[in-house]
Amino acid sequence: MMIQLQDFQNKKTQMVFIDAFLQNNRLDHLTQLMGYHPTYLENFLRTQQYLLRGDGPLPFHYRHYIAIMAASRHQCTYLIHLHEEEFILQNGDPDWLKGPSHIPKKIRNLFELNKLMAHRPWLINKSHIDKLTRGKDNWSLSELMQAICLMAHFHAMCSFVYGCGVRNELDHNGESLHRRLSMSDDSDSDTQGNEPEVKIEVLMERMKKLNEDDSDDPTEEERLKRFESIENQSVELISSSIPSPRVEVLKYCEDPEFCYQDFAKRDNIDSIPTFRAQDYNWEEHGFSLANRLLSDIGSNLEDRFNIAINLTYYTMGKVKNVDTSAFRCAIWNYIHCLYGIMHDDFNYSQVNQLLDRNLKSYIKTVTCYPERLTKKDYDSCMQEFRHSEKVHVNLMLLEARLQGELLYSLRAVMQHMT
Ligand SMILES: CC(C)C[C@H](N)C(=O)O
Secondary structure (H helix, E strand, O other): HHHHHHHHHHHHHHHHHHHHHHHOOOOOHHHHHOOOOOOHHHHHHHHHHHHHHHHOOOOHHHHHHHHHEEEEEEEEOHHHHHHHHHHHHOOOHHHHHHHHHOOOOOHHHHHHHHHHHOOHHHOHHHHHHHOOOOOOOOOOOOHHHHHHHHHHHHHHHHHHHHEEEEEOOOOOOOHHHHHHOOOOOOOOOOOOOOOOOOOOOHHHHHHHHHOOOOOOOOOOHHHHHHEEEEHHHHOOOOOOOOOOOOOOHOOOOOOOOOOOOHHHHOOOOOOOOOOOOOOOOHHHHHHHHHHOOOOHHHHHHHHHHHHHOOOOOOOOOOEEOOOOOOHHHHHHHHHHHHEEEOOOOOOOOHHHHOHHHHHHHHHHHHHHHHOOOOHHHHHOOOOOOOOHHHHHHHHHHHHHHHHHHHHHHHHHHHHHHH
16 A cells, blocks of 8 residues: 555656656756655646746746845845746846846836845835835736745745755756755854754654643633744744855845844834734635735645645654644744744644754744755754655745745735725
């Protein structure tokens, strides 16, 4: 039975790889890694194809330029190179690749939103959307929706690329992303103390207990307190190796030093409250707004989110038949917590029971400043997990981050429209 399932997976992966090759004229390393999870990959490729090559108001070369801009926020030369190539294939003006002074003002106007979405999406408000949609060189709302989806998609892709240590394509010269990742003796990178990792056996016991025990029904106030305590603790998880931006990246962004700031330590703390998912969430709000402004994009993304949230093989390392939902849920919600997004139906004390410090630190680095990740960080967490499971965690990370960015951006678009 197991072998049959494996066979089926392999066949499916092969079919999806053929599609990917036809779409991109190559089978890139990123797609190969996602191939561990063919059901997800299939949907991922469909959305990406739709965003980059499907119906939509933006000219094709614009779309690739926006992908480049988005990747530049995390210095992700892997994605930058891929889309520089595509940009030229779509008859983009090679001068655009020389620097911001060569691009239309309309695209330059997007730099600010790109920056905020990538690093501190909670700062986005109605005024940013008002500004972009007004006057000369303005963006129509559906153009803007497409640009927002592209930016969020590619920011999140940067997390995946670094989080899994995707290697540069063979035909891409230049410094490899992997170089930094493979510096195992990187004394600069901090491993967050030497706390031992929580063993899978222990994790399973904790998950079992959580599943059995539903007596914990905290008040609203208590829920918020637990959320804030997790948020505050995350401030202590720092990653100290900060790579300096490279020239090939600097030409695609402004204010390159701007980066993630802990939500708990945000500027304007009084005017920016915790984002309550009960007031604005993807299912009830984001989804329909996205679909309204750019048909089908909401549904496409919805499929991806659902697969990423529900994907399970009921395994954990070598153990089989495990209900891993509590663990997966803790990961998803922790990522949103880093962006100040609180889900009222989740008990945040589960985060510390299920995610140890190394794992939280890894999740924070990959979500917030993936360019700082080192091979050591990658190796020091989830040590008993299979490689495909680490990729699985990264898929959730990609999607949760994407959704977080979209929630803030779409809420601002909605405020602009009302
Ligand atoms: C991230 C992993 C621990 C997920 C697990 N392998 C599952 O099938 O649910």
